[in-house]
Amino acid sequence: MNSNKTSIFKNFKYDLSASVVVFLVAVPLCLGIALASGAPLFSGVIAGIVGGIIVGLISGSSLGVSGPAAGLAVIVLSAIQELEAFPIFLAAVVVSGIIQILLGISKAGIIGYYFPSSVIKGMLSAIGIIIFLKQIPHAVGYDADPEGDLEFIQPDGENTFSELINMMNYIQEGALVIFVISMVILILWERPFMKRIKIFQVIQGPLVVVTAGIIINQLFYGSSLYIDETHMVSLPVAGSFTDFINQFTFFDPSAMLRKDVLILGATIAVVGSLETLLCVEATDKLDPQKRITPTNRELLAQGVGNICSGMVGGLPVTQVIVRSSANIQSGGKTKLSAIMHGFLLLISVILIPNVLNLIPLSSLAAILIVVGYKLAKPSLFKQMYAGGKSEFIPFMVTILGIIFTDLLIGILLGLVVGIFQILYNNFRKPYVVETLESNGTTKLRLELSENLTFLNKASIIETVSHLPDDSDITIDASRSHFIHPDILEILEDFKLNAEYRNIKLEIIGLDKEHDNPMKELRKAAKKM
Incomplete structure (x- = not known):
């Protein structure tokens, strides 16, 4: 403050x-x-x-x-x-x-x-x-x-860009x-x-x-x-x-x-x-x-x-x-x-x-x-472009939205794009997949990320449903600090489903306690 x-x-x-x-x-x-x-x-x-x-x-x-x-x-x-x-x-x-x-x-x-x-x-x-x-x-x-006036459509009947042409008659x-x-x-x-x-x-x-x-x-x-x-x-x-x-x-x-x-x-x-x-x-x-x-x-x-x-x-x-x-x-x-x-x-x-x-x-x-x-x-545009698509796209969508509509609609469009990117990234990156060769046998290892929320449900379901039958799979949750109950439920269901699909499944670290990280903050706040 x-x-x-x-x-x-x-x-x-x-x-x-x-x-x-x-x-x-x-x-x-x-x-x-x-x-x-x-x-x-x-x-x-x-x-x-x-x-x-x-x-x-x-x-x-x-x-x-x-x-x-x-x-x-x-x-x-x-x-x-x-x-x-x-x-x-x-x-x-x-x-x-x-x-x-x-x-x-x-x-x-x-x-x-x-x-x-x-x-x-x-x-x-x-x-x-x-x-x-x-x-x-x-x-x-x-x-x-x-x-x-910051609106695209102006009170005089023109818009931000047509006014630039219209003004040429009134210099x-x-x-x-x-x-x-x-x-x-x-x-x-x-x-x-x-x-x-x-x-x-x-x-x-x-x-x-x-x-x-x-x-x-x-x-x-x-x-x-x-x-x-x-x-x-x-x-x-x-x-x-x-x-x-x-x-x-x-x-x-x-x-x-x-x-x-x-x-x-x-x-x-x-x-x-x-x-x-x-x-x-x-x-x-x-x-x-x-x-x-x-x-x-x-x-x-x-x-x-x-x-x-x-x-x-x-x-x-x-x-x-x-x-x-x-x-x-x-x-x-x-x-x-x-x-x-x-x-x-x-x-x-x-x-x-x-x-x-x-x-x-x-x-x-x-x-x-x-x-x-x-x-x-212009230096700001270069900086945002250098930050990658996750920064540049919401940045540009917000700019274009505000210019062609108004402030709040432009901000809303930028937020929607930003949220969509979060959902997309969560869908793609809840884990890392490794393929291991051992004694002529191929093993798959899925290492889960540190935090898994309900936003990762779609990706996890999509992945486990397409894992090959008759395979050897290890799911490693030892690095995970927070796993949403919905994800735990998906993993428990997959454990049962694996038996019917002849999948040799090992889940590591799921038996440890996965706390919400906010708990530690609340404990610290109570001590202050």
Whole structure:
């Protein structure tokens, strides 16, 4: 477990600069996910603030960043349309938070440890590829698809790939110029000679990119290169503090016990919890210090976050890999960066929304494309290929599944392939067969593996049923630590069957006790 005993202020300068980058990435994503969800734009901002501050304070994740969930956009969109009143939908968000707290208390977070590494790495690569592909239209000034949309089929009627063709008819020259300049700045910022200069270690490249984008576009004013507000960030602007408060929508407590609200709340809780656990696992793999997030505590944090978000008009919250990976890539060290990003969101929407609304989306596209590339580096594909078919196939199936469907379906496909490989390997390798020649007689020797489970039943049955009659066979179980009762039953039945088939059978080591290895762990745990 990550105890977080080290003071979170020890790495303040790193966390501050990382929080600025995460904040810049989060602003368009919060707005885009709200737009794709058919919810008020401010609801996405609320979820981002709650995900940063409240979830960040409670969570045990050092580098995970939470906010509105792109994977829930389709569920939220249909739910808002069916329930017809946004406060009723917010009641479902509160219900989902209560359910998540119960899941955390019941230790359901352990589910996160059962996702294979190949599937998690496939998820990271797939999201990196999707971010890369989805940001190309924004880079050239075509913004029909909302920021934060990760679905293959887009709200604008296109898909991820057809949009790349469609955008050719809508290229905005000013946006393209700003994107190219932004990419040059980001690439330069990654060069070793830049990193040796102290000031550039403190000032993050994305902040320079955003500032340069605003200045360049203002210089374009009055020319055909000028980017208008349709291609910029579009935070809601409140004329006064009272107007700002009025942007919050409060949930309807009386709707919490409605059957449709309870079902929707349970759906959001389950899907959101799965997304969070997947992102936790992925974030821990990206963490340079390889810290382990306590998953049950994370579910509790997400539950509290969803209760708070739903109560004041926010979208459902999950841990989000795009923000988390941006945090890691920007040098974040502790959860202070996630918390500060939440405060930056809060302060900016109150004090400087007009300034943020000058940021060109093409500048942010450059930042996100770099994030996407780092998640899906070619070196990772080479590494997974070198790991063999058992690693590479689930990895690629997960990637293709996520790109052409959505996150959860892609993960499910990767898991199915991984499980199939486990079953296939168990079918093939429960024993080693040796053929021995002695005095002109051929003997067969089957040495059983260390652990035989019920998954090996098919292979064992298939083997013993095809052993030749009138043969000399030895089955050696002396190396086996665990033999499932079903396997023992098969061997006992074969011992009887061998008499009728004139098979001379010797079974070694079956008379010793074959314990479940978990017994020793339980004994050790009781002594602690």
